[in-house]
Amino acid sequence: MKMNKLIVASALATLMGTTAFADGHADCGPAGQSIRILASDFPAIHAVADAAEEACAGAAGEFTRNHTTEARQIMNAALTPNPSEYTSVIVANSTLTQLMNDGLVRPLNDLIDAHGSNIPDNLKIVVDGNVMAIAFMANSQHLFSRSDILAEAGVDGVPATYDDVIAAAEAIRSAGIMEYPIVMNMQTGWNVGESFNLAFLAHGGQFFEPGTANPTVNSEAGVAALNTLKALTEYAHPDHLTQASNETQALWEAGEAALGIMWGSRGAAILDDEGSTEEVTSNTVLSAAPSVEAGGVPGATLWWDGFTIASNVSDDEAAATFAALASALNPEMVAANNDDAVWLLEGFTPGQAAEGVSATAAAGAAPYPMLPQIGLMHNALGAELADFLQGNESAEDALADVEAAYTTAAKEAGFLQ
Numbered sequence: 001m002k003m004n005k006l007i008v009a010s011a012l013a014t015l016m017g018t019t020a021f022a023d024g025h026a027d028c029g030p031a032g033q034s035i036r037i038l039a040s041d042f043p044a045i046h047a048v049a050d051a052a053e054e055a056c057a058g059a060a061g062e063f064t065r066n067h068t069t070e071a072r073q074i075m076n077a078a079l080t081p082n083p084s085e086y087t088s089v090i091v092a093n094s095t096l097t098q099l100m101n102d103g104l105v106r107p108l109n110d111l112i113d114a115h116g117s118n119i120p121d122n123l124k125i126v127v128d129g130n131v132m133a134i135a136f137m138a139n140s141q142h143l144f145s146r147s148d149i150l151a152e153a154g155v156d157g158v159p160a161t162y163d164d165v166i167a168a169a170e171a172i173r174s175a176g177i178m179e180y181p182i183v184m185n186m187q188t189g190w191n192v193g194e195s196f197n198l199a200f201l202a203h204g205g206q207f208f209e210p211g212t213a214n215p216t217v218n219s220e221a222g223v224a225a226l227n228t229l230k231a232l233t234e235y236a237h238p239d240h241l242t243q244a245s246n247e248t249q250a251l252w253e254a255g256e257a258a259l260g261i262m263w264g265s266r267g268a269a270i271l272d273d274e275g276s277t278e279e280v281t282s283n284t285v286l287s288a289a290p291s292v293e294a295g296g297v298p299g300a301t302l303w304w305d306g307f308t309i310a311s312n313v314s315d316d317e318a319a320a321t322f323a324a325l326a327s328a329l330n331p332e333m334v335a336a337n338n339d340d341a342v343w344l345l346e347g348f349t350p351g352q353a354a355e356g357v358s359a360t361a362a363a364g365a366a367p368y369p370m371l372p373q374i375g376l377m378h379n380a381l382g383a384e385l386a387d388f389l390q391g392n393e394s395a396e397d398a399l400a401d402v403e404a405a406y407t408t409a410a411k412e413a414g415f416l417q
Helices: 007-014 043-056 071-079 093-101 109-115 147-152 162-174 190-202 220-233 245-253 264-271 278-283 315-328 331-336 352-362 374-384 395-413
Strands: 034-039 062-067 088-092 124-127 130-146 182-184 259-263 284-287 301-307
Touching: 034 043, 034 071, 034 315, 043 062, 043 088, 043 264, 043 301, 043 315, 043 331, 071 088, 071 093, 088 093, 088 315, 093 130, 093 301, 093 374, 109 130, 109 315, 130 147, 130 264, 130 352, 147 162, 147 278, 162 220, 162 259, 182 220, 182 245, 190 220, 190 301, 190 374, 220 395, 245 259, 245 264, 259 264, 264 278, 264 284, 264 352, 278 284, 284 352, 374 395
Parallel strands: 034 062, 034 088, 182 259
Antiparallel strands: 088 301, 124 130, 130 259, 130 284, 130 301
């Protein structure tokens, strides 16, 4: 499976967008169709869906949306029936492969010819010669810091390495400012697996033997990554294994954290004047994800988000859904929601909310691996690492459990003999 990496390497790193859609009335495809969108629940995704609905709901027979933090968990089951529950899922690197493995999304080549001729090549996610998704934004995890609290604790500047973050957290705790200054998305399951990925890549780890599906996470880099996570969580809230993006954002906005490794897509919501205080927002600094050594590979994965079209829907529903979502990717939508994402579209002006993603990409962070078996590895990591983080087993034993769970799943899926 050959993926077009331009979107997460060149286009994202330079934060450039070149999409240009025709002026005038939106192309909404065949009239009277049902458009049903499944998507994650954060502001940038709402912005795209809002624009699609505003442009084409009048032409559609039905226009429904489900924004949920459970999209990743339910998408395959929702798209398996014929007809499927949704006509489109808005996906990212990992979830595209999750759907493609089960044949649940269709090639978009013909739809682009009919309704998206102005979509530039750098937004087309190409797999084995077929366009399987249209990307519209970039994302990454990176460091959030409270400059006022760092200064109060005597910390000079924004931390750049994991050791710097841990030392800053200790200084904050020792000064009696905060007992638990660090927030991270460490909820057991997908989030804890992704937190491992960040530290693992920063330590130079590789998930599989080159050119194979054989696992290689039980390694020196894997042990180092787990020890890094453990050191960070010593300064995290005691219930960190229950916290994902909504919870960490809430803690930050409440002024209960000073150092965070969170998604760039949360930057605008954290920096705005809703749900927080001027003290928090004015002192929040967004910077590159920490690395192991100064100037090293950031502990992050680069992502794109984009839309797909379901396989198990009629051609007319597919065309109407594609046309509606393509119509949303315009400069007016970007201008109205500029700070909600690092848009890969015409009209985007990088602002403060984009600084962390921009710095992380520029520092050489790796794209999230777009491999057919990566979802099985991610699932195994999410399921097997909690015992180590809770102090119940060694790093080596936890990683051996990960490889065993992955191997079983990979054999069942046909990736391993």
